[in-house]
Amino acid sequence: MLEIAAVTAPGARLHRAGLPDLPFDDDRFDAVLANFVVNHVPDPRAGVRELARVTRSGGRVVATVWPSGRNAQSRLWAAVVEASGAVPVPSVRLPQERDFPRTVRGLSALLSQAGLQEVCAGTIHWEHRGDPTSLWRGAEAGIGGIGTTVVAQTAEVRRRMRAEYERLVAPLVDEGRLAFRTTALLAVGTRP
Ligand SMILES: C[S@@+](CC[C@H](N)C(=O)[O-])C[C@H]1O[C@@H](n2cnc3c(N)ncnc32)[C@H](O)[C@@H]1O
Structure with a gap:
């Protein structure tokens, strides 16, 4: 990155x-953005408190996370796993006391609990465009939940996964470009 x-x-x-x-003084920044970050940290509440700490009074903290449930991309990977006979590696969840609901209300509460005010949260939609080969390479390199599953398979199963990926991704590709309709949760709060 x-x-x-x-x-x-x-x-x-x-x-x-x-x-x-974070190695920054209090009240340092006008705006702090955590784009698909608080869904990766071991303690989301402590993480958002820290984002708020480094934001100046009147400044904004913005966070996005993926919502719970399936989207077009996770449906594609689930189909690849099933069709190839791969054994999925279960995703590691945070302990319940540290986790938060991946919903508009859950993300909104996370920011409010960090002391942010005028919290506004919602769902955003867009078309995620990319290159189908890069998407496979990311998974093959172990990135994301599907990456954890890909690297745990034997070479033979990985080959089957690749073949099923090529077959299943084809209907989503137009002139060499992959396009998914996708959805995220976005929340913004103001530091008092
Ligand atoms: C899905 S990527 C998002 C990257 C980028 N913000 C974007 O939107 O393209 C998740 C990012 O969270 C970062 N990350 C993971 N754990 C973190 C932590 N404890 N503190 C800060 N960032 C972390 C990773 O290094 C990675 O860059």
């Missing part, structure tokens, strides 16, 4: 750090 950011935001100062301990 740092390498990509260096290209897409030349001149930006980049830091490597991890929630819930």
Whole structure:
């Protein structure tokens, strides 16, 4: 991500750090964005509190997460797993006391509990476009839940998964581009 950011935001100062301990003073930033991050951290509440801490009074914290339930992409991967006979690796869940509902209300409450005010949350939809080969390469490299399953298979099952992926992704590809209708949860709150 740092390498990509260096290209897409030349001149930006980049830091490597991890929630819930950011190496920044209180009230440092006007706006703080955590795009599909709080769904990856071991303690989402502590993570959002930290995002709020580094935001100045009147500044905004914005977070997106994937909603619970299936989407077009996870349906594709589930079909690949089933058709290839792969053994899925169950996803690791946070302990119940640390987890939060991946719903509009759940994300909204997460921001409110971190002391943010005027919290506004909703669902956003867009068309996710990409290259079908890159999507497979990400899974093959172990990225995401499907990646965990792909790398746990034998070479023979991985080959079957690849073949089933090619077959099942074809109807979603137009002129070499893959397009999924997708949905995320987005919440914004203001630091008091
Ligand atoms: C799905 S990626 C999203 C990346 C980027 N924000 C975007 O929207 O393309 C999840 C990101 O969360 C980061 N991440 C995972 N654990 C983290 C933590 N404890 N603190 C901060 N970031 C973390 C990962 O390094 C990764 O860049």
